[in-house]
Amino acid sequence: MKYFGAFSYSTVFYILYSLSTAECERKDSQFTPIVMWHGMGDSCCFDFSLGSIKKKLNESMPGIYVHSIKMGSNEIEDVENGFFMHPNKQIEKACEMVRNDDRLVGGFNAIGFSQGAQFLRALVQRCDGIQVKNLISIGGQHQGVYGLPNCASLDHKLCDYIRKLLNHAAYLEAVQNFLVQATYWHNPLKEDEYKKGSTFLSDINNEVNINQTYIDRLMSLEKFVMIKFEKDSMVQPIESEWFGFYKPGQSEIVDKLQDTKIYLDNRLGLQDMEMSNKLSFLSVDGDHLKFDWGWFIENILEPYLR
Numbered sequence: 001m002k003y004f005g006a007f008s009y010s011t012v013f014y015i016l017y018s019l020s021t022a023e024c025e026r027k028d029s030q031f032t033p034i035v036m037w038h039g040m041g042d043s044c045c046f047d048f049s050l051g052s053i054k055k056k057l058n059e060s061m062p063g064i065y066v067h068s069i070k071m072g073s074n075e076i077e078d079v080e081n082g083f084f085m086h087p088n089k090q091i092e093k094a095c096e097m098v099r100n101d102d103r104l105v106g107g108f109n110a111i112g113f114s115q116g117a118q119f120l121r122a123l124v125q126r127c128d129g130i131q132v133k134n135l136i137s138i139g140g141q142h143q144g145v146y147g148l149p150n151c152a153s154l155d156h157k158l159c160d161y162i163r164k165l166l167n168h169a170a171y172l173e174a175v176q177n178f179l180v181q182a183t184y185w186h187n188p189l190k191e192d193e194y195k196k197g198s199t200f201l202s203d204i205n206n207e208v209n210i211n212q213t214y215i216d217r218l219m220s221l222e223k224f225v226m227i228k229f230e231k232d233s234m235v236q237p238i239e240s241e242w243f244g245f246y247k248p249g250q251s252e253i254v255d256k257l258q259d260t261k262i263y264l265d266n267r268l269g270l271q272d273m274e275m276s277n278k279l280s281f282l283s284v285d286g287d288h289l290k291f292d293w294g295w296f297i298e299n300i301l302e303p304y305l306r
Contacts, residue, residue, distance in 0.1 A: 031064040032046050032109050032133060034305065035098060037123075039139070039289065040181065041116025043078040043135055044070035051111070056293055065103045069094050069116075086176075087119055087183050087200045094119070095127035107131035109305055113289060114139045114234070118184060122204045124221065125214040134304045136225045139235065143245035144186030144194075144201050147236030152243070171197025188246035206267040215269040223304060224273060225280040227291075234288035242281050243270065 034057065038050050045051045045068060056067045071081035071090055098104050110132050114119035117140020126130050169175050170185040176199045183200035189195065195202045200209055206215070216291065218224065228241040237246055241258040257263050263270050273279050282299055284291050 031061045031306065032107065033065040033067065033104055035075045035108050035110050035120070036066065036068045037094070037102065037110075037112045037116030037120050038068070038078075038082070039116050040082050041079060042082065042113070043075040045075055045078075046160050053202050056300075057305075059202040060297060061306060063118060067098065067101055067108075068103065069097065082115070083180055084178065087122065087178065087180060091119060091126055094123055095130070098123070098127070099129050104130070105159050107133050107271070109134045109136065111136045111138065111300075112140055115141065115180070115184070117200070118142055118204070120206070121218075122200070125204055125211075125217050132221060133226065136227070136304060137241070138227045138291075139229055139232065139241055140226065141184060141235055141240045142243045143205070143240045143262070144184040144198075145181075145236055145240060146186055146188060146246065146251060186240075186245065188248055191248045205262055207262070210267060215267075219269050219273060219276075219278075221273075221278060223278055223280055225282065225304060227289050227300075228281070228283045229290065230283055230285050232288045 036044070036050055036053065038044055042049050050068050054068055057064055057066055058104045070078045071085055071093060072078045098108070108131070110120045110124070112118070112135075117137035121135060121137070121140070121142065123130070124135055131274045165175060165179065166182055166185045170187065171190075171193050175182045176197065183198060185194075186198070186201060191213075195207050203211075204214065226242050228238060229235075230238070232238045232241070235241060237244070237254045239245065239256060243260070243262070244255055245260060247253045247255050248261075257270065258274075262268060266272065272281065284295065
């Protein structure tokens with residue numbers, strides 16, 4: 001065997017390999033990992049949606065690890081489960097996914113798109129043993145929705161059926177168990193019925209009982225960033241994207257977050273978070289989830305992800 005000085009070639013190779021591996025690990029670890037969750041009618045990995053976002057994140061921050069949550073064994077199941085798998089079950093599964101992902105052990109940033117934003121917030125509040133640094137809500141409906149004015153890529157007949165079903169029977173147990181969107185349907189004309197019948201949103205918003213753990217885990221965030229789309233044709237009311245909602249008893253006047261009962265009663269610690277400069281409110285002059293990548297780099301990637 002030939003030697004290089006006091007070392008064999010195999011030893012030199014091992015040292016060089018170890019150094020290169022360490023350098024790769026350093027590059028991978030210089031950015032906080034990201035967990036993403038898609039919205040209604042979308043999937044984790046479509047090239048035209050979150051697959052494209054993941055690619056752009058990797059181009060902007062080489063080596064970053066991005067975990068895009070998928071509910072099901074393939075993209076079609078993922079889309080279907082966005083309509084028909086109860087959020088509570090989805091969040092349990094997502095909790096298991098992220099806890100078992102060794103690359104997320106040191107903490108991660110979370111980016112939720114549309115309904116995926118309130119699901120990720122619930123993950124923060126409910127999932128023990130994870131560390132979320134910044135929670136970024138892109139068009140999320142944190143006080144729910146009351147209306148489906150545009151179902152985007154959905155078949156129009158299905159869209160009309162869902163709308164009618166929610167208007168008349170959203171809080172029936174069978175509908176709550178069958179349709180994801182019913183679990184965050186918030187009828188301001190029937191506040192008591194909503195609070196008692198909602199099997200997801202009224203719980204994560206602490207509207208029936210106060211769960212101190214939910215408050216403590218939200219308070220543990222470095223930042224909770226909410227992005228509103230000023231010309232959103234999908235979400236009613238748009239102010240829900242900034243945690244506002246209709247004043248109870250009617251569906252015309254909208255209260256901003258600071259005038260809502262959730263905030264005034266500090267039911268989620270949002271008052272304390274605002275006083276600690278942990279809430280950020282951003283807006284885009286566009287329709288639902290329509291933003292320019294340059295805007296994303298300047299307003300999201302640079303201040304919160306890099």
